[in-house]
Amino acid sequence: MAPINANDIVEKNCLVTQKVLPEIGSDCNGNEKTGYSYETLVETANFLLSRISEKPNIGIICGSGMGSYWKEGSLAESITDGVRIPYEDIPNFPISTVEGHHGQLVFGHIEGVSVVAMQGRFHYYEGYPLWKCCLPVRVMKLLGVKILIATNAAGGLNPNYKIGDLMIVRDHINMMGFAGNNPLHGPNDERFGPRFPPMNKAYNYEFRKIAKEVAKELNIDHIVREGVYTCLGGPNFETVAELNMLKMVGVDAVGMSTVHEVITARHCDIKVFGLSLITNECITNYDQDAEANHEEVLDVGRMRQEMLRKYVSCLVKKFSQADPDAP
Numbered sequence: 245m246a247p248i249n250a251n252d253i254v255e256k257n258c259l260v261t262q263k264v265l266p267e268i269g270s271d272c273n274g275n276e277k278t279g280y281s282y283e284t285l286v287e288t289a290n291f292l293l294s295r296i297s298e299k300p301n302i303g304i305i306c307g308s309g310m311g312s313y314w315k316e317g318s319l320a321e322s323i324t325d326g327v328r329i330p331y332e333d334i335p336n337f338p339i340s341t342v343e344g345h346h347g348q349l350v351f352g353h354i355e356g357v358s359v360v361a362m363q364g365r366f367h368y369y370e371g372y373p374l375w376k377c378c379l380p381v382r383v384m385k386l387l388g389v390k391i392l393i394a395t396n397a398a399g400g401l402n403p404n405y406k407i408g409d410l411m412i413v414r415d416h417i418n419m420m421g422f423a424g425n426n427p428l429h430g431p432n433d434e435r436f437g438p439r440f441p442p443m444n445k446a447y448n449y450e451f452r453k454i455a456k457e458v459a460k461e462l463n464i465d466h467i468v469r470e471g472v473y474t475c476l477g478g479p480n481f482e483t484v485a486e487l488n489m490l491k492m493v494g495v496d497a498v499g500m501s502t503v504h505e506v507i508t509a510r511h512c513d514i515k516v517f518g519l520s521l522i523t524n525e526c527i528t529n530y531d532q533d534a535e536a537n538h539e540e541v542l543d544v545g546r547m548r549q550e551m552l553r554k555y556v557s558c559l560v561k562k563f564s565q566a567d568p569d570a571p
């Protein structure tokens with residue numbers, strides 16, 4: 245009998261179990277996939293359009309504790325005329341593996357505005373390359389989305405921030421990008437956007453101004469801050485030395501998402517508003533007993549659920565009125 249060749253087993257298993265998708269591009273060694281083709285994402289968008297009766301104007305990414313779960317009173321639950329489509333039913337979509345992330349798209353209305361919300365997002369630490377984490381943003385573009393509200397849970401590094409505060413994202417530092425890990429890495433398709441997109445106006449000025457005004461109207465301005473967010477790859481929380489380094493370079497809040505989604509959105513000319521819920525205090529000295537943990541992140545999300553629902557709902561309405569492109 246011929247000896248068993250491990251390669252044959254792997255290859256056979258791959259043929260049976262691997263769903264072959266038309267990913268495009270490669271790195272200079274010719275083996276790293278860098279995206280799905282425009283045409284593939286059009287297929288995904290057409291599938292979704294066949295399930296809904298109105299195109300969404302605003303896309304919302306519900307992060308950990310920001311409506312990523314389906315609970316009474318959450319932002320995603322407040323969407324009226326809701327059409328819910330689980331990620332696993334959507335052609336070419338990844339699936340959500342994070343506790344507290346429901347894993348579905350919700351189409352419908354908030355304050356009369358047509359929206360699509362991601363209940364749960366995709367993270368690098370789940371094993372997805374950045375382009376795949378951001379695939380839904382490109383699909384949103386193809387669905388007609390003009391504005392993206394990207395929310396996240398983050399650790400508060402600014403010593404003035406308290407647990408439960410909200411941070412309007414003024415800007416980000418693309419730490420993973422410093423090492424060349426970027427969702428736009430690989431061949432560029434001009435139908436999405438330019439090869440070298442600017443990022444100095446990543447977070448829309450007008451929306452940030454509106455968000456501060458709305459915070460005053462809702463009487464929550466005492467907990468609403470504005471600052472700089474950074475994303476690290478995760479899944480571990482940071483060491484004391486790492487946090488002190490981030491503090492030195494001007495980071496106010498640390499998370500594991502958003503930055504690459506925002507880059508992808510700006511690349512295809514979607515206007516962006518970013519909002520972080522400060523779910524824990526970053527520990528920047530060695531004397532503290534406390535340790536960061538995901539349960540605390542979800543608990544603080546639950547605690548702020550009602551306020552976030554109100555705040556983001558108002559923002560949806562005001563952004564839609566302020567955006568001359570949005571119907």
Ligand SMILES: O=P(O)(O)O[C@@H]1C[C@H](O)[C@@H](CO)O1
Pocket residue numbers: 306307308309342365367395396397398499500501502537538541
């Ligand atoms: O999905 P987001 O960025 O809101 O969630 C953050 C990052 C990790 O997924 C999780 C850690 O608790 O919170």
Ligand SMILES: Nc1nc2[nH]cnc2c(=O)[nH]1
Pocket residue numbers: 397398399400476478480481482498499500523524526536541
């Ligand atoms: N990287 C990181 N992500 C978070 N998400 C929620 N809290 C944190 C944190 O402290 N660090």
